Amino acid sequence: MRHLLAAVLLTFLSVFAQPVAAQQAGRLIAAEPMADAPPGVQAWRVRYWTTNGSGARFAVTGIVAAPMEAIPPRPRRVIAWTHGAWGVAEKCAPSLSSNFFTASAGMDAVRNGYVVVAPDYIGLGNATMHPFLVGQDTANAVLDGVRAAREIPGAAAGSSFAVWGESQGGHAALWTATATRSYAPDLTLVATAAAAPPTDLAANLREGSDKNARALLLSFALHSWSTLYGFSMDGVANRANQGIITRLAQNNCVSLNAKPKLGTILGILTIVRATKNKDIAKIEPFGTFARANSVDAARVPGPLLIAQSRNDTIVAPSVTRKFAKAVCRRGTGLHWIDMSGDHGNSARESAVATLAWIDARFNGAAPPNDCRRI
Incomplete structure (x- = not known):
């Protein structure tokens, strides 16, 4: 027990003895290489600084993954993968799970050459209450995760990113899109994709x-x-x-x-x-x-993709469709993917189409607009 208490104390001192400048939101605290990453993937368990909507500072966790290749001459494209609901207790952090890679559809993007940043959000994997479906808190943790990934030399992450999430993570993706310009003007949002997102x-x-x-x-x-x-x-x-x-x-x-x-x-x-x-x-x-923490259709920028199953029993399809129509009325075009599977497979079922759509946005192609058929 004494050894455990000593280890906890050393960890506390190592974090909070850092200069104030090193504790700024978006700064990397640590990046630990993962020995159990899938073939062809290099990954790190990371800790970094973020803030909540009130400006309070938190050390949070996540995973950053990149192709197992030589560092390219140009920075790699980035996807922020925003996970669905795993719980609200500290122990529920996705980065602590042995099933993280198989359960996270967004990690497929590494095979397409992307750096994938997968934040746990505040309160999962760190000792504070998780702000479940609290929009600004979650968006800050996502954006600061993208910033922190740029400090890992082997990742070679650039400042241009797309955000893609499912379920709770769809809500997180939409909030991240609304917050990028004001909270992280140093980053460039290229595209937003949300599978089965809670909106209202x-x-x-x-x-x-x-x-x-x-x-x-x-x-x-x-x-x-x-x-x-x-x-x-x-x-x-x-x-x-x-x-x-x-x-x-x-x-x-x-x-x-x-x-x-x-x-x-x-x-x-x-x-x-x-x-x-x-x-x-x-x-x-x-x-x-x-x-206050629902998604304001008027604030979500394009390009935007929404994937929703008509058979979803958790995120009501009618609520998502109503939100999509509100986005369209505001003049923001969106790509709509209609699915028939269950809620838990929303991102996996739409992954191939979503990644192709994200690729096209990074390549500068004009985004499709499905507003007339929603």
């Missing part, structure tokens, strides 16, 4: 047809927001059920291939019943906060 948060938490998934995601959101901002859950659930919401969020990471434990199943069923007729859009302060 209250509507998504209300209209997804899988009530069990809705209950778990609602638990993530309620626990995250109440912990970070002191919001009372009294208007949503009684004290006993609030305890169940907290335990569901603290103890569960999302795993598409694992069966949930009996306690998790019972907890989810309890929250399904407890929130059956509850709409957080009408429960303050959650309603106002959900609206």
